[in-house]
Amino acid sequence: MTGPARRYFDEIEIGEEYESPGRTVTEADIVLFAGLSGDYNIIHTDAEFMKSSIFGERIAHGLLGLSIQAGLLTRAMQPYATIAFAGLRWKFKGPIKIGDTIRVRGKVLAKKETSKPDRGLVTLGRTVVNQRDEVVQEGETDLMVERRRTA
């Protein structure tokens, strides 16, 4: 089983950009995610209650959007030689409603060497937009990536 070659810390350049395909978020996605996570908050599960809310209807879990963009972006880029997902700083800026089609744009914001010579930290900025190009989520993720050579 050979996938696409993984890219090392040394090969990744600051400013590189990626754009994912779109994905339509469905009612089924939200129902499955509620069942999986156990987060049955009425904002995700009670259509009648939500008619009178500021959103007017059920909205997707913020973490569902976060998880879907993680999957989407991996389809848009050659994989990194990632050792670990180290952290994230993330803002939920607007609702994802049933039927919305989201995509994610990624950009390499920073690279940082660490105390260990075999790895470095790559900070990837991510912007999740809907079909109207409105930003629904955005933030940064830190990935620990293997270094190919040590000088």
Add this chain to the structure above:
Amino acid sequence: MSGTASSPPRTYFEDVEVGSEHETPAMTVTQAHVSLYSGVTDDQAAGLGLAPELLALCLSTGLGWRIARPPLVVLAFMSIDWKIERPLRVGDTIRSRSRTALKRAMRDSGVVIEEHEIVDQHDAVLQHGRFTFLVAKRAVA
């Protein structure tokens, strides 16, 4: 609007106490969780026996509804600042501990910041950070 016969008690902004701490029940992360999660999100595990890191975060939010405090009336999840210290493995039994760090009133609602940590069966911290929520105030009669 709480405490009537038809609506169970809920925690509004006014009820939130800074410094209060909660611990969720535990849950064993299984391959079924990983398969369902990866099927819905297309976010994949980094390797055999591992679970996607975000799965722990997703499961912890569900566990958060099972603490002794009545559910917080969350209007919106605003932001998250999160660090991952150790990999999540299939078979790990995780639970979450939280502490209310800050509350700030706004006109119609309020902002609540909670510190969370997800620990495994050895009490090792796998992931930790801060959640910021927009929480409803009690409706004024």
